[in-house]
Amino acid sequence: GQSLEQPSEVTAVEGAIVQINCTYQTSGFYGLSWYQQHDGGAPTFLSYNALDGLEETGRFSSFLSRSDSYGYLLLQELQMKDSASYFCAVRRGSTLGRLYFGRGTQLTVWP
Amino acid sequence: EAGVAQSPRYKIIEKRQSVAFWCNPISGHATLYWYQQILGQGPKLLIQFQNNGVVDDSQLPKDRFSAERLKGVDSTLKIQPAKLEDSAVYLCASSLGTGGENNEQFFGPGTRLTVL
Numbered sequence: 001g002q003s004l005e006q007p008s009e010v011t012a013v014e015g016a017i018v019q020i021n022c023t024y025q026t027s028g029f030y031g032l033s034w035y036q037q038h039d040g041g042a043p044t045f046l047s048y049n050a051l052d053g054l055e056e057t058g059r060f061s062s063f064l065s066r067s068d069s070y071g072y073l074l075l076q077e078l079q080m081k082d083s084a085s086y087f088c089a090v091r092r093g094s095t096l097g098r099l100y101f102g103r104g105t106q107l108t109v110w111p
Numbered sequence: 112e113a114g115v116a117q118s119p120r121y122k123i124i125e126k127r128q129s130v131a132f133w134c135n136p137i138s139g140h141a142t143l144y145w146y147q148q149i150l151g152q153g154p155k156l157l158i159q160f161q162n163n164g165v166v167d168d169s170q171l172p173k174d175r176f177s178a179e180r181l182k183g184v185d186s187t188l189k190i191q192p193a194k195l196e197d198s199a200v201y202l203c204a205s206s207l208g209t210g211g212e213n214n215e216q217f218f219g220p221g222t223r224l225t226v227l
Contacts, residue, residue, distance in 0.1 A: 042115075042202065042218035043154065087153045095214045096142065098167050101153030 002026035004102035006088055011108045012078050020073045020105045022088035031091040032064050032071045033099060038084045046073065046086075075107070083109045113137065115219035117203050123225045129191040132222045134203030136184070142166075142208030143180055144216060145188050148200045160186065161208055190224075198226045 004024045012018040022032065031050035035043040047055050049064035049071060061074040075082055085106050089099040116135040124130050136143050141162050146154035157176065159167040163183040171178070175194070180186040190197055200223050204216040 042220050043204075044218070045215045048215070089153070091214075096161070096166070096208060098156050098159055099216065101155070103151070104153050
């Protein structure tokens with residue numbers, strides 16, 4: 001089986017930096033993805049880490065430590081529109097392997 | 112480019128009735144996924160197709176759920192008969208499926224099913 005743990009809620013103010021952690025337990029780990037989902041909307045892809053280290057995409061960065069079974073999503077210069085749910089998802093086996101999603105972290109950004 | 116299309120957007124049925132959802136993936140995407148997302152949870156994969164073949168249906172409740180992807184393009188997901196616990200958003204996603212590094216999945220808007 002597999003399990004993913006991420007905080008259920010995080011709050012921050014505009015312009016701040018927030019880190020959403022994700023720890024996982026799974027066999028056949030291949031990579032860690034992050035998706036954003038606004039209320040009533042579809043999940044959208046943010047980033048993917050297959051190797052240890054930091055991946056940066058604009059205001060968002062994602063980090064992976066395979067030895068610690070741990071990753072995080074870092075959101076900088078927060079904006080109101082960043083208020084959404086953020087899901088980490090483990091990919092097993094290969095790039096075509098299925099994704100297992102966590103329960104999600106609800107981020108609320110206050111003005 | 113057009114995104115993943117799903118219909119209907121909303122459906123309300125009574126328990127023991129049947130329901131079907133339709134998905135049209137992004138053109139050229141070989142891999143198609145159906146997810147179930149219960150309120151407050153992450154998406155759970157029900158079935159994954161590679162072209163018109165099933166890659167993974169280990170989480171599909173086969174006694175009541177079925178899915179097909181004829182001709183390797185559109186797909187339908189059916190529930191027969193529905194139970195109260197099937198109330199959820201059913202998301203369709205697609206990806207290139209060529210084995211590229213991140214194999215990003217593109218999600219449709221989903222169908223919100225309410226079973227009364």
